[in-house]
């Protein structure tokens with residue numbers, strides 16, 4: 319897409335700190351990092367979200383995430399990596415080009431707010447009904 323900032327990064331029209339690249343994906347440093355080493359992996363071909371992206375591009379991104387996560391682990395003093403991916407304005411997707419966040423948690427730093435929720439048992443009837451609704455909607 320002509321006006322997409324991530325498409326421009328893939329084409330080199332906007333500079334980035336590249337971490338990894340192959341035929342299908344491009345990985346680069348997030349310039350609004352949650353932590354040191356915060357990296358984004360995107361498809362080279364524009365797709366807005368998980369509903370649009372071709373399955374092969376999605377698989378390529380996750381294969382690349384294994385390489386990038388290994389590099390994060392061996393190059394930074396981390397004790398965990400959050401893998402986060404947002405789809406839609408309702409969950410604060412800001413750039414409308416699919417991107418997978420790899421967010422290292424550096425040892426000794428405070429916990430991430432998004433990985434530190436309290437476990438509270440839910441209503442089993444509601445959980446079962448939602449699971450049944452979703453299961454029946456799964457596309458073959």
Ligand SMILES: [Zn+2]
Pocket residue numbers: 319322323324325326364365414415
């Ligand atoms: Zn794009």
